[in-house]
Amino acid sequence: MGIIEEVIDDIVVEIINLERATLKEADQLKSMINDKIEIGYKKIIIDLSTVEFIDSTFLGVIVSTLKKVASLRGDLKLVGFQPAVRSMFELTRLFRVFESYNDLQDAVRSFTN
Amino acid sequence: MAADNTKPPNKILLVEDEFNIAKLFTYNLSKVGFECQHANNGREALAMAHKNKPDIIISDVMMPEMDGFEFRKKLLEDNELKSIPFVFLTAKGAEDDILQGFDLEIEDYIIKTSSPKVVIAKVSAILKSLEKERVKIVDEVQKAADTMGAKVVPDDAPIFNGFKIKQWHLPFKNVPGGDFIDYIKIDDDNLVIILGDVMGKRWGAWYFAIAYAGYVRSATRFVLESGKKDKPSEILHKVNEAVFNDERISEVFITLSVLLLDRKNNVVKYSGAGDLPIVYKSKEAQLVHSTGLLLGFNKSGLYEDLEIMINSGDEIYIVTDGITEARNKEGELYGHNRLIEFVNSILPDEDPIEKMKNEILSFSGGELEDDVSFIAIKVL
Numbered sequence: 001m002g003i004i005e006e007v008i009d010d011i012v013v014e015i016i017n018l019e020r021a022t023l024k025e026a027d028q029l030k031s032m033i034n035d036k037i038e039i040g041y042k043k044i045i046i047d048l049s050t051v052e053f054i055d056s057t058f059l060g061v062i063v064s065t066l067k068k069v070a071s072l073r074g075d076l077k078l079v080g081f082q083p084a085v086r087s088m089f090e091l092t093r094l095f096r097v098f099e100s101y102n103d104l105q106d107a108v109r110s111f112t113n
Numbered sequence: 114m115a116a117d118n119t120k121p122p123n124k125i126l127l128v129e130d131e132f133n134i135a136k137l138f139t140y141n142l143s144k145v146g147f148e149c150q151h152a153n154n155g156r157e158a159l160a161m162a163h164k165n166k167p168d169i170i171i172s173d174v175m176m177p178e179m180d181g182f183e184f185r186k187k188l189l190e191d192n193e194l195k196s197i198p199f200v201f202l203t204a205k206g207a208e209d210d211i212l213q214g215f216d217l218e219i220e221d222y223i224i225k226t227s228s229p230k231v232v233i234a235k236v237s238a239i240l241k242s243l244e245k246e247r248v249k250i251v252d253e254v255q256k257a258a259d260t261m262g263a264k265v266v267p268d269d270a271p272i273f274n275g276f277k278i279k280q281w282h283l284p285f286k287n288v289p290g291g292d293f294i295d296y297i298k299i300d301d302d303n304l305v306i307i308l309g310d311v312m313g314k315r316w317g318a319w320y321f322a323i324a325y326a327g328y329v330r331s332a333t334r335f336v337l338e339s340g341k342k343d344k345p346s347e348i349l350h351k352v353n354e355a356v357f358n359d360e361r362i363s364e365v366f367i368t369l370s371v372l373l374l375d376r377k378n379n380v381v382k383y384s385g386a387g388d389l390p391i392v393y394k395s396k397e398a399q400l401v402h403s404t405g406l407l408l409g410f411n412k413s414g415l416y417e418d419l420e421i422m423i424n425s426g427d428e429i430y431i432v433t434d435g436i437t438e439a440r441n442k443e444g445e446l447y448g449h450n451r452l453i454e455f456v457n458s459i460l461p462d463e464d465p466i467e468k469m470k471n472e473i474l475s476f477s478g479g480e481l482e483d484d485v486s487f488i489a490i491k492v493l
Contacts, residue, residue, distance in 0.1 A: 024193040060312035060366050092387040
């Protein structure tokens with residue numbers, strides 16, 4: 001359990017291997033991503049396939065990361081939504097601002113194309 | 114402490130591999146009202162601590178798989194668990210264990226052969242002193258907030274002709290949090306109601322909630338003075354613009370619901386930024402969804418006004434996620450379906466606030482995980 005980070009070419013993939021993504025993990029994700037942005041990465045994928053619940057703090061980190069990489073002309077894409085997470089994105093209308101994919105390969109491909 | 118019936122019982126995590134000792138401790142602690150959970154070793158205990166967030170951990174030192182010292186070290190590395198008070202169970206005369214324990218920032222130690230009375234007294238004393246400390250800190254924070262004149266939630270909803278407005282706000286663990294409420298009376302016929310939720314919890318969010326409440330107030334005044342009195346979406350546009358351009362809060366995001374009650378024209382105008390849907394009940398309760406994005410995220414937040422034509426007896430309810438994301442013992446979320454069912458069950462002469470308090474506290478067993486805000490509006 002936890003957050004697993006992989007780098008594929010110039011893309012950083014954060015796999016959120018948790019059932020509940022909340023305050024504590026939000027801090028961890030933020031510092032992991034910030035470390036990567038500092039050394040020049042700006043293409044990010046966050047894989048939420050195993051996440052059953054996401055709280056507003058964790059969502060805040062995803063949103064602020066998108067804002068940050070977008071200002072660097074990068075992007076943040078999301079993979080895999082379970083129903084509760086999907087409804088959280090729908091409720092907050094964030095569905096409209098994130099590109100999302102059903103599997104990781106598709107998300108990676110979207111960056112390389 | 115444990116007998117205090119206004120609060121849920123204190124949860125103790127007992128980590129002990131010897132069955133008889135575990136049984137004896139569990140029996141004695143449960144008897145005086147503690148909720149006692151038992152793990153056989155550090156590894157098991159770590160998973161249980163994550164899941165159940167105990168109020169105190171009592172752990173043996175010598176155990177298979179993961180011993181007490183390693184377990185304690187793991188806890189100290191974990192921001193979420195490191196501040197849970199920790200007590201070692203040691204054999205009589207195990208001086209080295211005790212000293213090593215204090216190096217690992219433990220609260221105290223208990224000799225395994227101590228009488229149940231001594232064990233209970235020690236555990237109660239530790240919890241009591243920590244509670245005192247917490248009350249003191251919360252008190253300081255609240256004093257600081259009062260001195261700054263910064264109240265994020267008014268004491269009461271205003272009296273406004275033609276409507277009955279009531280509110281309930283419960284900060285997370287009684288520490289000022291990220292929700293804020295504001296009522297701005299434009300004139301005798303128009304009232305603006307604002308409910309905001311700063312993403313994040315606890316004290317950091319509280320500071321931002323104060324800052325945001327200030328932003329919203331000044332933007333509202335600006336919009337009203339510029340003559341666009343009938344458009345909640347203009348308030349959102351204005352706040353969004355200010356927030357988006359402010360570097361200092363570029364990583365803070367907020368949801369906001371703005372409602373304008375217009376008594377003369379029997380209409381409620383509603384605009385929202387990433388907020389939860391409001392509930393409108395005429396005969397049947399239904400959700401009303403706004404369209405705007407979270408404040409501060411995008412330069413143009415796509416805010417629009419929705420109009421609800423109101424009649425006498427209609428009701429409107431506004432909530433933050435502290436309600437819809439409350440969880441029961443099985444881990445299920447309260448959610449919008451239950452909220453709709455709840456609103457449908459409110460009888461005309463019932464107090465919706467008291468009913469909601471009972472509803473959500475009994476659903477969650479009193480263990481809420483976020484600020485709770487609930488505003489009830491009834492058209493007279």
